[in-house]
Amino acid sequence: MKRLIVSFVLVALFFPAAATPQDSGFGLGVILGEPTGISFKNWIGSNTALDFAVAWSFGDKAAIHVHADYLFHNFHLFKVEKGRLLLYYGIGGRFKAEKKSRVGVRIPVGVCYLFENDPLEIFFELAPILDLAPSTVFWGTGGIGIRYYF
Numbered sequence: 001m002k003r004l005i006v007s008f009v010l011v012a013l014f015f016p017a018a019a020t021p022q023d024s025g026f027g028l029g030v031i032l033g034e035p036t037g038i039s040f041k042n043w044i045g046s047n048t049a050l051d052f053a054v055a056w057s058f059g060d061k062a063a064i065h066v067h068a069d070y071l072f073h074n075f076h077l078f079k080v081e082k083g084r085l086l087l088y089y090g091i092g093g094r095f096k097a098e099k100k101s102r103v104g105v106r107i108p109v110g111v112c113y114l115f116e117n118d119p120l121e122i123f124f125e126l127a128p129i130l131d132l133a134p135s136t137v138f139w140g141t142g143g144i145g146i147r148y149y150f
Contacts, residue, residue, distance in 0.1 A: 026040070026041070026042050026043075026150055028040055029145055031143045032143055032144055033144060034142060035053065035055030035056055035057040036143070037065070039052070039055075039145050041071075041147055047075060048070070048071065049071045050068065050069070050071070051067075051071050051108070052067065053066070057096055062098075063097050065095075065097075066095045066096075067095070067127075069127075070090050071090035072089055074088070078111075085111060085114075086114065087110075088110055090107070092105070092107075093105060094131075101134075102131045103132055104137075106127045107127060107129075108125050109125065109126055110124055111123065112124075119148060121146065122146050124143075125142060126142040
């Protein structure tokens with residue numbers, strides 16, 4: 001994991017001119033929290049994106065966590081002097097591979113900051129989860145992260 005983060009930072013420092021703006025294209029980064037792992041985001045419209053993570057969940061029963069979300073972004077709610085601060089929300093699914101693997105629905109809500117002159121995004125999100133199988137359980141996740149846009 002340490003090598004991945006170092007590689008990510010080196011690419012961000014030495015290849016910023018080749019990157020696309022943060023509100024388009026494909027972003028790759030890390031998410032830290034519950035779960036912790038690799039985060040992907042692909043903009044598919046002017047205010048919509050697909051968000052994915054492959055991560056390790058440190059909850060009561062440690063396990064692999066995979067989620068995919070369809071996100072909507074509000075570009076006009078927050079005013080900042082530089083860059084853009086967005087509210088986002090969406091719906092998606094989650095799979096958690098443990099002894100009794102779980103499948104559920106996620107409802108992520110968060111904020112992300114898009115830097116003005118750099119292809120970087122930082123974000124914070126909370127995501128209530130309603131697991132539907134093998135039993136119905138209400139759960140929640142959250143984390144902070146950073147993505148570099150290519």
